[in-house]
Amino acid sequence: MTLLVSAGLSFLGLSALCLSLSRHHQAVWSAPPDRRRALALRAAGWVLVALSLAAAIGLDGGTFGPVHWLGSLIAAGLCLIVALSYRPRAVVWMAPAAAVLAAVAALGSMA
């Protein structure tokens, strides 16, 4: 369950980070982000990545948490990069799906 929570949050965070870069923003929305939008995306990205680490440590403790976090971060990054390369616009629905996944998995692991 932890893996899903932290993979979902990592995916969201990495998506925000990647959309803060003009090349990828342009591929999805056909225009580069303005400065404020880029900064907001970047901040949101780092916060979400940090949150995924915090969630993993909170759920699995200081020993296994970071290991699970790194594994899910790498897997989420791989999904994102492959999606960007083949179907950049898919990020528009994949990010909300990742959010739902993280929320459902978080509820599941608390229950």
Next chain:
Amino acid sequence: MKKGFRQSMAWLHTWSGLVVGWVLFAVFVTGTASYYRAEISRWMQPELRREATVTPDALAQAADLAVAHLQANAAGARMWFVTLPTAERPLVELFWRTRPGTPPGHVLLDPRTGGPAELRATKGGDFFYRFHFELHLPPLWGRWIVGICAMIMLVALVSGVITHRRIFSDFFTLRRDKAAQRGWLDAHNVSGVLALPFHLMITYTGVVTLALMYMPWGVTAAYHGDQQAYFAETGQITQGRPPAGQPGTLAPVGPMVREAMARIPEPLERLTIINPRDANATVVAVFEEPHGLSHEHPQVAFAGTSGTVVEVLSGGLRPAAKTFTTMVGLHEAHFAGPALRVLFFLCGLMGCAMVGSGLVLWCVARLPKAGAPAGLGWRLVHGLNVGAIAGLPAGIAAYLLANRLLPLDLAGRAEREVWVFFGTWIVVAVAGSLPAPRRAWRGATALVAALFVAVVVADLATAQATWDDPAWFLGFDAALLALAAGFAVISHKVDRFAAPRRARAAAGGQAGEPQMGPA
């Protein structure tokens, strides 16, 4: 050399990566497969019947059976190793060592009958596991070669990070619409940078696992080279008991097994019996690792002739020893459940992709100009690339295929499977170096895909009747088909690839050093 720091590092990265790349690729592939070592072994012995549970009584009985077999067949040995049955693998596996330099004795017993287990002979997943750090060479040679390559890999990783100009802005970039060199560079960067924490961890901890062999001086100075004394003093194994030189009779081990299990909550994994016919014989019960990152097996040592407990070892390592066992634990990832294991496997695949794409990139960046003949160096690297990147997977598929197709009662069956593995690898490597590069890649990767499909067909045709859990075997076969599909896609892409027009027009002029960022 009047060059900038980054250019020097680019040079170092290119050449340190190239010289060890082929060995590293093999180490990465077999290491990645080793995450599923137990599953591969199970698939390769489909006759094995799993059991719901193994009771303590059954374990004690199995231990007695094992010792009876060893007393009768390996009386002169210095050490006996008994792996006890588990529900997943209800077998008793015996190893014994008579003297250094001679190969150890080995037999698999059926714990119910005490006779040899009715299973096809194979090295199973253990072959990949041992190849991963010994390359099927004499152990010392293999471990030194792998260790040196891993150390050079650390050099390549660090110099690669320094060389990479735009690590953050190119983090998510995998361009497929540019020149071939650009695409391969992106693939190399993505597989390397994204899983960089894994690559650094696995390479460093891999060297640490055998650090005492590579750097023995501390133990030489403090323990006169006696590694066992060092391991015992740091609390990783029980204290050694030197032989008395007087003959002694081993007490029944069944009661010792029960006694040990009463003291340690983890499942009992194996027994080590040292100097079994000496008055100072020692029986050590070794348990599975408790849940945690650290690789430390709880142990209970018994005086062999009386059966009394002499030492109980469970946790309590000092920080230095704990650091070492945690690194070994991280490398082996025994702690990983099914989901985390998939992620480790994925990271391993990304390691294979990083090494493989780096090797291919060397060739793509130095493609001979249209009409010009390729130099000897280029052809050598290209041939070794095809031989390693397609030849090794072909060998693996052929190894699995041999497991299903060789006659079950063939003498030396397990060794023949290994011959098939190396034979296929060599044939693909030699045949792959002959045709034009694109045809070689297309043909070799198509062959790998076909071989993996053939493994599944052979499995369905010959072994289906013996499966104890069809869903499990079908799952394994599905994974093999996924590998086949992966290689088929690569073959198809090699066949269809045409550089975009703009890139093609620009190509021809620039085939210098590979650039790690936009030039």
